[in-house]
Amino acid sequence: MKFQNIEGQTFNYLTAIGLTGKKQGKQLLWKFSCKCGNAVVTLAWAVKSGHTKSCGCLRNAALVKRFTKHGHDREGKATPTYNSWYAMTQRCRNPKNKCYKNYGGAGVFVCKRWSSFVNFLADMGERPEGTTLGRFGDVGNYTPKNCAWQTRVEQVQTRRDKRRLI
Secondary structure, eight states: OOOOOOOOOOOOTEEEEEEEEEEEEEEEEEEEEESSOEEEEEEEEEHHHHSOSSSHHHHHHHHHHOOOTOOOOOOOOOOOHHHHHHHHHHHHTTTTTTTTGGGGGGGGBBOOGGHHHHHHHHHHOOOOOTEEEEEEEGSOEEEOTTTTEEEEHHHHTTTTOOOOOO
């Protein structure tokens, strides 16, 4: 097999930096710079053939995209809006949730429309910074007409038991 210099060439997300001076079996290992800034050491054939396309960041991004059906994530993490929706559904529908007894166990339900995050987002919009999901008067079910993004102070002021904000 004849040596081929690929230094400076880009394949998918990887750009060849140079030889490492090490071998895997009889083949030379190359150091590559990934588009994301990481480095990876592998065989030239693996990169040239498309077997290795990145340092792993491409695979991670694909997994996040594959398993994030709502499309609401930033850098692989769910957004505050999605987290609020998820927490609401867990409080009201999951008997194993630590807050269930005060919500689902006490008869507080999430409207059928909000079973889908997409519908929740359409009704409530993005969660503003410094707010959480609150029900008016801290009573009733989670519905578009009974909920708003509220600050902690607003939630305490409308709380049934009127506990003070400490």
